Amino acid sequence: MMQNFLLKEVATFExxxxxxxxxxxxxxxxxxxxxxxxxxxxxQCLIDRSFSITHSQIPEFICHHCTLVADPVSWLNKFEKLLSLNDELFIGARNHNRHVKFMVSIETKRNKILDEISSHLKTKPAKKHINAESDDRYFSFYELKQDLMALCCDDDKIVLLTKEKFDYQQSNIEFLNINTLEYDKQCDKEIEHILALQVLQYEIAKKIAEKPPSEYLMEKITLHGPLNIITNAFKQMMTSVQPTGKPYIRKRIKEVADFLADNFVDENGNPLSKETLQTYLSPGRNDKDPNSDVMIKF
Structure with missing residues (x-):
């Protein structure tokens, strides 16, 4: 019999x-x-079946085949790939919608299977850490806190907490741990905590942004000795001509004095006088130079 939808490419089903x-x-x-x-x-048979069933039968078709294989997730991945490799067959608006329906149904089924696997692998916390139990699940804020730690975004945390809160409120509670706070109230408290931290972090960031740049300057260096030792060292670098014909530092006395005042303090932690610095840096005030035995020579 002539096939209407000839296979373009195979997927390697295991x-x-x-x-x-x-x-x-x-x-x-x-x-x-x-x-x-x-x-x-x-x-080819899968492709034929994909076109022979109705749109409404697609989810049931996928679920049915998942029951016939040992690893349904692997089968779903291969079936998804098969449909992708042969997407040219799904031409026309109706067939395009069919292709979309298959892809959505595959994703839904796969997520459901993975969620079930995850829930089975998850170790149930100790009884003391369970706030309540309903007919189909337990509520543990202790466990929820661990899930929150895995999330980086505050918005995601608030969404999860809100979802858990409403899940709890809409559940038929069969067991309630009187030694823990009510689950929904703990969720509310945690949301308040997150929002309060956001406000605090905003205020701190705002305060830091408003600080003048001078407050961020590094701690000044303490001079343990006479002031004229460092001023003489700078004066030598400003006045002594190097083999290149230029002094080591080409700055005005006031600029060097400002630099020293901004970066150094005396041994008692007191600021340096800019006027005194300019006097000591002046080439004509050799009387302010240190004795030769303590002078730094270049």
């Missing part, structure tokens, strides 16, 4: 969901298992 014909064989969904079924044959 497990086939085909079954032998029996009284339980579903002619709408099932693919007949043959003795020498090739990968190409199996993929």
């Amino acid at each position: 497990q086939f969901s085909s079954v032998k014909v029996s009284k339980d064989f579903n002619p709408l969904f099932d693919i007949e298992k043959k003795s020498k079924q090739s990968l190409n044959d199996y993929c």
